[in-house]
Amino acid sequence: MTAHRVARSWVPMPEDHPFGLQTLPFGSFAGPGGRPRVGVAIGDQVLDVSAAWPALAGCDEGLFATGRLERLLAAGPACWARTRQLLTRWLSEAGERERVAAYLSPASAHTMLLPFEVADYVDFYASEHHAANLGSMFRPGSEPLTPNWKHMPIGYHGRAGTIVVSGTPIVRPAGQRRAADGAVQVGPSTRLDIEAELGFVVGVPSGMGAPVPLDRFDQHVFGVCLVNDWSARDIQSWEYVPLGPFLGKSFATSISPWIVPLAALEHARVTPPPRTPRPPAYLNDAHQARWGLDVRLEVRLNGTKISEPCFADMYWTAAQQLAHMTVNGAGLRTGDLFASGTISGPTPRSRGSLIELTWNGAHPLQVAGGEERTFLEDGDEVIITATAPGPAATTVGLGEVTGRVVPAEAAVR
Structure with a gap:
């Protein structure tokens, strides 16, 4: 630490600042x-x-x-x-x-x-609207949700070493993809996407074989951050059967630099959507503390606002995700990060990914300068921000997570 501090006077802060005393990230x-x-x-x-x-x-x-x-x-x-x-x-x-x-x-x-070393990373798939939208695209004429979706929070283990802090350039990923004629190609992704999410940061570890019940959620989770879980849709769609996301997801996940304590979100807690059928006992929060969160996000692409998702629409809460993640006896470590999955709502304006916003590329978005986008191009910048209600009509800010796409430096051979 420095031996001498620079003498400064207190600078008054606007009372309505989202990083006020109600937040303290x-x-x-x-x-x-x-x-x-x-x-x-x-x-x-x-x-x-x-x-x-x-x-x-x-x-x-x-x-x-x-x-x-x-x-x-x-x-x-x-x-x-x-x-x-x-x-x-x-x-x-x-x-x-x-x-x-x-x-x-x-x-x-x-x-x-990066505010902490990420120990493990898990990404969930907790929005019914998002899951139903993708199911409708890829399984037309069939039930959009898979049979297990309303019985447990679906998730996958990601790659902790590719979690990066906001502002880190996102190199366009490369890998295998299948062309329209069925040929398998290798090269940079042509369908690079975003996923607007909320992340939850584990503080207190748990032992192996000791599941974390719903009522212990806030004894282990310190706070929240914003997440953009970048997704190469073309790579992912070719590789994910039968084992799920791999190279299409593991190249980069951006998080906001400020971790907002759970205590700052006390006034943002709301009742989550009703669940049918009733979840198993370890996931049944009907008589538990409410962990729905009225966190409102905004997604901008090259300065143009393209989406306004709200976390209150999420079917599975973070408490349920943590309970499911540990029900098999998996232990928690300090610095574990688990993300909500894409936050999408019931309206087109509340969809948290480009694949939904453009309906798999069928309806391009209009962005700054009169340009159109279906998926991300090199040079595109995505900024996700969020706020939540605080005490006495204040606003709790979650800051922002940003990332700009840069070209792959070399083609994969």
Whole structure:
């Protein structure tokens, strides 16, 4: 940590800022010399918690010493609550604000880093609207949902090593695909897509053989982030039978740099949609705490808003996803990330992927400059943002996850 802090005065923050006291998200940024630091976003500024904590808190000096979030994630709900309370006091009480001002700096001055090392990654398929849309496209005349879909949250294990922080360029993936004439080709994907999702970050681990029931969800999950789970539809459609997504999904998944604590979403909790048939007991949340979330997303392609999905439309909640993910005895690790799957709603405007928005390319989108898009072209930039209701009519911001597509550097032979 630096030996001297720059003297600063407290800068007032607009009361309606989505990164206000009601949010206080955690992230990691590159500090002096490029070393990672833990930061908390407050308005358009970042509080250097790695430096402020040992100087002002007088305890737990090692909690943020690594510049990453793993120690905080593993510390558990009591520590999460104490930390949030202390940060709120520092940033709200006049006397404390002057002390903490020296540890604030403009967010625009920092490079954000991946906030934690992703231990394992699981992606679900929890939107009934999304699953039904894809089923209608690919199995016309048949029941759009597979027989198991309303009995359990469907998911797959992804590749943790290709989770990247927002702003990382997305290299167009290559692989095998099947042409219209049936010939198998190898080369860059021609049907590159997005998936607008919400991610859930595990803090407290669980032992092998110890399923996590619905009522323990918030004892293990620290917070949420935005996810764009990029998808090469042509590669995926050729490879996924019989074992499911592989190279069509594993090349990159982008997450937002700020992790919003579950505590910040208390006023966004809503009752999820009704489930028919009734789920098995370990998934039946009829008499459990509500974990539907009124999180509203916006998706922009090259500056044009193309979609407005809402997480409240999701059939399976994150608590159910975690319960199902561990019912077989699989253990949790600090830094596990599981994502909701594409968030889609009942209207065309609320679809969270290009394959749905263009109905598999049949109806191109109009974007900036009068251009049309069915799937992503090189140079395209996708920005996903989200907000949720907070206390006293405030807004909780989830920040943004961005990515720009760049061409494959070399053709696969």
